[in-house]
Amino acid sequence: MEAVIDIKVIKTEKSKLPGTSLENLPFGKVFTDHMLEVEYKDGQWQQPVIKPFGPISMLPTNATLHYGQTIFEGIKAYRTVSGEPYIFRPFDNFHRFNISAARMMMPEIPEELFIEGMRKLVEVDLDWIPNKPDHSLYIRPFMFATDEAIGVRPSSTYSFYILLSPTGPYYSKPCRIYVEEKYTRAAPGGIGFAKSGGNYASSLLAFAEAQAKGFDQVLWTDAFEHKYVQEMGTMNVFFIIGNTAITPNLEGSILEGVTRSTVITLLQEQGLKVEERPLHIDEIIAAHKAGTLKEAFGTGTAATITPIKELNYKGYEMLLDTDKWTISPEVKRRLDAIREGREADVHQWMFPVKG
Known part of the structure; x- marks a missing residue:
């Protein structure tokens, strides 16, 4: 898939990977060097940015904190035996993400933003994909309301992020x-x-x-x-x-x-x-x-x-x-x-x- 959107990439100055063991990884506790962020305002999605993983700043009046207007997905990337990286069925998750968005009165994500943004982020942090059986790179796209006011109504602004987390087996036994x-x-x-x-x-x-x-x-x-x-x-x-x-x-x-x-x-x-x-x-x-x-x-x-x-x-x-x-x-x-x-x-x- 050829890139059809402009994605700004800001690389981290120092990778965490050399000091991180990809053995016996707990689910959802280790994250890669970068994340993707896109803002929605004035009725349209802004330029996506891949930047160093870090905190999200918000006011205590953030609409999501009070009314729970937030959705997410879970996807995985794997390495084949030849070492090539692939993402498993991302288009199915993309379609489900937008079904969730519609139900929660949130803006739908364009396909090229969701898929190409994810592909590019995984490519930037490619070395984080574990090369072991039952291991993978977990991909977490999520969106939440960002209006800075208290009131029960759909937000007019939103943030969309994608995080990456190398992981081992979720359940180790029956x-x-x-x-x-x-x-x-x-x-x-x-x-x-x-x-x-x-x-x-x-x-x-x-x-x-x-x-x-x-x-x-x-x-x-x-x-x-x-x-x-x-x-x-x-x-x-x-x-x-x-x-x-x-x-x-x-x-x-x-x-x-x-x-x-x-x-x-x-x-x-x-x-x-x-x-x-x-x-x-x-x-x-x-x-x-x-x-x-x-x-x-x-x-x-x-x-x-x-x-x-x-x-x-x-x-x-x-x-x-x-x-x-x-x-x-x-x-x-x-x-x-x-x-x-x-x-x-x-x-x-x-x-x-x-x-």
Whole structure:
């Protein structure tokens, strides 16, 4: 993709990379030398600037601090076995970002600004992409309101940023999941489908209570009956029942995950039937009791594919032997092979950073 926008680049005087270990990286705590910034004012986007990573200055009257008008995305860049850098499915994240923007009454980002700004930033900080299995460069585009006044209304000015963070595996082992039946993540007509900060803020109490009980995450259920499973705190969810992969249908209250879409394609290519439909917790319990619940796993950009070794609903433990699984491990193997350039990218998911 040729650059069609003017991006100003201000390089850091001293890189942090020589003093940074890319081994055993915690998620979201190490950031590269540069970030991209673009302001929106007077009804249009201004010139994008790539500059040294650093603080953002704002007044205490910043609209986002009071009313939460903010959205974000999560994307990853990888190195192939030959060392070439690629970004995984950035156009899908671009489209979802603008869906979130429209729902939150924010200006949409032009494609060339989002994609080329990201590509150029990754190119500037290319040496930060770890060259290890299960490691990547996490890309975080985000936008927030910047009006300096208190009042419940859409802002007239915004800032768009992209940050880069080298990272290792999000979850290092299979997860224990608590099926949430008290709190609600999202309801029809709400913002469950948007990647907005408020969705995640409202999930923190349920997550903390689940952790206090010894679980790694929660599996959300519907807002009305607390019986139909939806998604986990950081991932979409899949269940292999018999020879069918089932994942909850979206219907406006579940995030349309890019990894979710990828996994559906790879499962179908493995010959599995995939159903996107309402899934009642009683159906999962019945399958577990009958021995037909073969696998359960989460999917997401940060976590990729995370096995679930236990589901707990009202004290009923559904234990799964992840060592015997064959379906999701094969999906992960193929996904890794595509990202690492060891298998043909027939779906054109990999976007080159160079040229």
